Amino acid sequence: MSTTLDRPVERAPINKVTEWRFLGRSVDFWLCAGITAVVLLVQAWNIAGYPTVFDDEGTYLAQAWAIDHGVGMAPYTYWFDHPPLGWIQLSALAWIPSLIWHTPGELVVAYSRIIMLPFTAASSILVYVLARRMTMARWAAVLAVALFGLSPLSVTLQREIFLDNIAVTWILAAFVFAYSPRKHLWHHMAAGLCAGIAVLSKETMILAVPALCVALWQNVHKDTRKYSYVGFVGAFALLIVQYPLYAILKGELYQPDNKVSLFTGLKYQLTRPGSGSVFNPGSDGYTILHNWLYYDPVLITAGVVCVILSLAFRHLRPVAIAGVVLVLTAIRPTGYLPAMYIIQMLPFFALGAAGIVDKGVAFLLNYKARPVFWQQVTRLTAVAVVVVLAAVYVVPKWYARDSQADTQDLNAKYTRAVQWIHTHIPHPGNDRIVVDDTLWLDMAEAGFKPGRYDIYFFKIDVDPDVDNALPGAPADKWKDLTYIVETPYMYDNASASAIPTVFEAIQHSKVVWTSGPGGVNSAIEILKVIP
Amino acid sequence: MLAVAVLVVSIVLFSIASATLWWMMHAWRTPEVLASTTFGRVDGETGLSFTLLLPIRHERQDVVENTVQKMLESTHDNFEIVIITGADDPETTGIAERLAQIAPEKIFTVIDPAPRNKSTGLNSALLSGQCHGDIIGVFDAEDVVHPELLAHVDHAFRSERADVVQGGVQLMNFYTSWYSLRNCLEYFFWFRSRLHLQAEKGFITLGGNTVFTRRELLEPPPGHTERMKPGSTIQWGWDEYCLAEDCELGVRLSSTGKKVVVAYSPEMVTREETPDTITSFIKQRTRWNQGFLQVYKKGEWKKLPTARQRWLARFTLSTPFYQAASGIAVPIDLAIGIFTKVPIVIAMISWLPALPALLVLFFELAALKDFSTEYYGKEQPDRSHKVGLGTYIKLIIGTPFFQILLMFAALRAVWRELRGRNEWELTAHVGAHLVAPAPTKATTSV
Numbered sequence: 016m017s018t019t020l021d022r023p024v025e026r027a028p029i030n031k032v033t034e035w036r037f038l039g040r041s042v043d044f045w046l047c048a049g050i051t052a053v054v055l056l057v058q059a060w061n062i063a064g065y066p067t068v069f070d071d072e073g074t075y076l077a078q079a080w081a082i083d084h085g086v087g088m089a090p091y092t093y094w095f096d097h098p099p100l101g102w103i104q105l106s107a108l109a110w111i112p113s114l115i116w117h118t119p120g121e122l123v124v125a126y127s128r129i130i131m132l133p134f135t136a137a138s139s140i141l142v143y144v145l146a147r148r149m150t151m152a153r154w155a156a157v158l159a160v161a162l163f164g165l166s167p168l169s170v171t172l173q174r175e176i177f178l179d180n181i182a183v184t185w186i187l188a189a190f191v192f193a194y195s196p197r198k199h200l201w202h203h204m205a206a207g208l209c210a211g212i213a214v215l216s217k218e219t220m221i222l223a224v225p226a227l228c229v230a231l232w233q234n235v236h237k238d239t240r241k242y243s244y245v246g247f248v249g250a251f252a253l254l255i256v257q258y259p260l261y262a263i264l265k266g267e268l269y270q271p272d273n274k275v276s277l278f279t280g281l282k283y284q285l286t287r288p289g290s291g292s293v294f295n296p297g298s299d300g301y302t303i304l305h306n307w308l309y310y311d312p313v314l315i316t317a318g319v320v321c322v323i324l325s326l327a328f329r330h331l332r333p334v335a336i337a338g339v340v341l342v343l344t345a346i347r348p349t350g351y352l353p354a355m356y357i358i359q360m361l362p363f364f365a366l367g368a369a370g371i372v373d374k375g376v377a378f379l380l381n382y383k384a385r386p387v388f389w390q391q392v393t394r395l396t397a398v399a400v401v402v403v404l405a406a407v408y409v410v411p412k413w414y415a416r417d418s419q420a421d422t423q424d425l426n427a428k429y430t431r432a433v434q435w436i437h438t439h440i441p442h443p444g445n446d447r448i449v450v451d452d453t454l455w456l457d458m459a460e461a462g463f464k465p466g467r468y469d470i471y472f473f474k475i476d477v478d479p480d481v482d483n484a485l486p487g488a489p490a491d492k493w494k495d496l497t498y499i500v501e502t503p504y505m506y507d508n509a510s511a512s513a514i515p516t517v518f519e520a521i522q523h524s525k526v527v528w529t530s531g532p533g534g535v536n537s538a539i540e541i542l543k544v545i546p
Numbered sequence: 547m548l549a550v551a552v553l554v555v556s557i558v559l560f561s562i563a564s565a566t567l568w569w570m571m572h573a574w575r576t577p578e579v580l581a582s583t584t585f586g587r588v589d590g591e592t593g594l595s596f597t598l599l600l601p602i603r604h605e606r607q608d609v610v611e612n613t614v615q616k617m618l619e620s621t622h623d624n625f626e627i628v629i630i631t632g633a634d635d636p637e638t639t640g641i642a643e644r645l646a647q648i649a650p651e652k653i654f655t656v657i658d659p660a661p662r663n664k665s666t667g668l669n670s671a672l673l674s675g676q677c678h679g680d681i682i683g684v685f686d687a688e689d690v691v692h693p694e695l696l697a698h699v700d701h702a703f704r705s706e707r708a709d710v711v712q713g714g715v716q717l718m719n720f721y722t723s724w725y726s727l728r729n730c731l732e733y734f735f736w737f738r739s740r741l742h743l744q745a746e747k748g749f750i751t752l753g754g755n756t757v758f759t760r761r762e763l764l765e766p767p768p769g770h771t772e773r774m775k776p777g778s779t780i781q782w783g784w785d786e787y788c789l790a791e792d793c794e795l796g797v798r799l800s801s802t803g804k805k806v807v808v809a810y811s812p813e814m815v816t817r818e819e820t821p822d823t824i825t826s827f828i829k830q831r832t833r834w835n836q837g838f839l840q841v842y843k844k845g846e847w848k849k850l851p852t853a854r855q856r857w858l859a860r861f862t863l864s865t866p867f868y869q870a871a872s873g874i875a876v877p878i879d880l881a882i883g884i885f886t887k888v889p890i891v892i893a894m895i896s897w898l899p900a901l902p903a904l905l906v907l908f909f910e911l912a913a914l915k916d917f918s919t920e921y922y923g924k925e926q927p928d929r930s931h932k933v934g935l936g937t938y939i940k941l942i943i944g945t946p947f948f949q950i951l952l953m954f955a956a957l958r959a960v961w962r963e964l965r966g967r968n969e970w971e972l973t974a975h976v977g978a979h980l981v982a983p984a985p986t987k988a989t990t991s992v
Binding site for chain 1: 568571574575576577578580581884890893894897901904905908909911912915916
């Protein structure tokens with residue numbers, strides 16, 4: 016038997032963080048499990064029916080499908096729009112929906128949303144653990160998870176197959192590792208690794224990495240700090256660098272003339288036309304912000320205020336910095352604001368808000384407190400009044416929106432369109448169908464050959480591979496198309512200038528089925544092209 | 547086929563490199579671990595007596611004298627020094643006898659009648675009856691011993707009920723050449739970190755000096771005066787037929803469950819120098835590697851109680867050889883991944899082993915910073931050499947070339963072992979680590 020010297024420390028005394036073990040303490044375990052179960056229940060219920068399927072969901076899922084089927088990083092040319100790690104994870108989880116639902120005629124994108132539930136569950140647990148590691152009280156940690164998972168904004172957006180949701184799970188994991196109570200070198204490396212996965216899942220998550228560095232700074236020990244940072248940065252950098260290395264291997268790091276390359280992809284993302292200021296009515300940014308506010312003004316307002324206040328408290332500061340950086344980026348007037356950008360802010364808003372409430376309650380109960388009975392009663396009453404007022408204001412709003420999310424079926428018309436195609440075009444052969452990405456996987460399932468005969472409308476006139484597969488002369492290529500499923504999204508985007516072939520085909524078509532009255536502004540129409 | 551080969555090789559190399567990284571960083575895992583690697587606070591009491599063995603061979607008087615003087619400055623009140631020389635080396639024996647005059651009550655000399663290597667000398671001292679201390683310590687001719695070391699070791703023996711205490715050894719002359727920089731860092735990681743893990747896991751290869759052992763664990767059984775032969779059942783002292791007698795002793799003692807304690811504090815390490823030429827570096831490394839092979843073959847480690855420990859033993863003893871193997875395999879693997887037509891996934895997996903290797907390099911850069919503050923920093927007496935930007939660059943650029951040296955030494959060791967050549971190749975000492983540089987005429991010692 017041999018051991019190293021096991022003795023009291025001679026150097027700087029070790030700052031023993033409260034030893035806190037998650038599984039060891041049953042109260043924490045059951046609280047976390049309970050609130051996570053509630054979040055899962057609310058989010059899973061009617062997940063396929065609400066909200067309306069979004070084109071990007073179909074895009075990411077189709078890319079996951081491409082990986083699963085050995086086609087490559089995407090069913091069409093992968094053009095470095097995003098790093099692929101997000102949908103690589105989706106493809107690894109693709110067996111979950113196909114295990115539960117696999118009847119033809121179901122809307123693939125909608126029922127595949129259950130892929131997001133593991134991410135939601137993991138994120139909820141991580142929010143709880145992080146809140147506790149940030150020294151919040153148990154009830155505050157539960158509050159953080161509730162804010163994070165039950166806000167109508169979350170119930171809407173976290174259900175959707177968005178890369179942001181995946182990135183959130185990983186960045187939360189990175190924060191939890193950075194707060195390692197044992198200040199373990201490998202945990203700090205794991206933090207770097209998780210941050211790398213987060214950024215490679217959705218590149219905008221890089222905005223949270225400075226805050227992560229602050230979190231790590233607060234949690235390392237002076238004697239091992241250097242090694243912790245080397246491990247953290249090393250793991251992060253060595254993972255991130257895989258992306259450009261992948262591009263190099265494909266010979267697509269840089270290509271001139273806007274040919275597909277990592278450089279072109281980055282340039283595209285960084286020079287996307289700005290959405291305008293969120294404060295300027297009429298700008299895209301304003302519309303997007305008000306879209307979010309429609310779902311839940313509470314978490315957004317409280318979150319913004321609280322992350323700013325949180326800057327004042329050491330324990331909350333890392334999360335506050337992440338929140339503030341993300342908010343500042345969102346309100347800069349010139350940049351492009353993606354519609355799902357808010358997803359990345361939600362955990363920081365929730366943690367910031369719960370943290371401030373935690374501080375506030377502690378202040379009300381303890382500031383200059385003396386053990387006088389009436390003083391104690393007054394303090395408790397004050398807390399109770401605030402809690403009741405907040406609950407009366409928030410709970411009915413959230414309840415109404417969440418129950419809407421759990422009951423409305425906004426995707427019925429998509430399902431009916433898919434079913435109509437299943438029954439009326441049983442053997443498509445070499446017919447070509449043009450769809451938006453929400454239906455692309457359903458068409459692949461219905462027998463249209465993916466990629467060249469089941470065509471994502473944005474690829475015609477844009478991806479030369481798709482264009483060349485159409486045999487006709489450039490002006491007559493629209494005649495090679497047989498069907499078009501025109502959704503409101505396609506109607507909005509199919510302009511004569513951007514995608515002339517699709518536009519031309521729509522002009523020469525007749526409606527064979529429609530999901531309801533109101534025309535393509537609100538209904539789905541299936542068109543047959545008449546050459 | 548090529549793809550499968552790349553896949554398998556990459557994953558194996560990646561696992562090995564990751565394990566090495568894991569172990570190399572043992573001391574910095576948590577602040578608690580780091581704190582536990584240093585010597586404990588001394589309680590002021592001393593309870594044990596020490597015999598310090600100092601084998602010298604073809605040594606210059608000033609080098610040895612410096613060593614002995616330093617030892618005499620020790621704060622410990624109960625120790626003796628035994629200088630060991632060879633019968634074939636009367637000149638050095640003369641030096642030893644002159645040195646013994648400095649403190650005749652504390653310094654004794656022993657002549658090895660049939661000197662063959664360091665072990666025969668040490669064993670001669672054990673047989674001579676001159677070793678009276680409870681604890682036997684071993685030092686080399688050029689070692690700079692800290693005055694408080696013995697008091698700390700004494701304390702460690704008593705407070706930990708240790709059977710063996712290994713103190714830190716540090717090569718100092720990072721500035722001499724590109725390989726000595728890497729060599730210094732190697733020692734830094736080994737004594738600062740890795741050895742503590744080995745001790746914790748109960749399988750340790752000891753170093754050649756600053757090793758302290760309870761006398762009864764070394765001495766021959768009473769009445770036994772016969773020297774140990776290969777394969778003999780009674781084992782005592784140091785193995786005279788093993789080229790890495792220090793490693794062998796550690797393996798033998800820890801395999802039978804003896805408690806080994808490792809302690810490192812920068813101010814108390816024994817300071818040494820790197821081999822002065824690449825040739826002697828290669829010779830030294832070859833000897834160690836061949837010694838490791840011999841220890842592996844001898845199989846004392848098979849007595850370890852748990853399978854995990856036996857795996858650690860296999861892994862530790864074969865380190866030089868898989869190091870050499872990965873030195874060859876990683877570049878080939880990378881080249882196949884980049885230049886041949888394999889699927890992109892395979893190509894990406896092919897550089898997997900490079901990732902832990904790069905992390906090792908990053909950590910080495912961080913450790914170089916620690917090394918410089920601990921040994922040449924603002925608060926240190928010796929500020930003769932500074933670690934600057936150039937040193938970091940040298941460290942990075944030197945990496946692949948040092949790999950080549952290690953690879954060569956490993957292959958050479960296998961070659962020599964297969965040919966049955968196992969005589970000692972000596973390492974020269976020029977005193978490059980001493981603060982006042984000695985004249986550069988090379989002398990040699992074991």
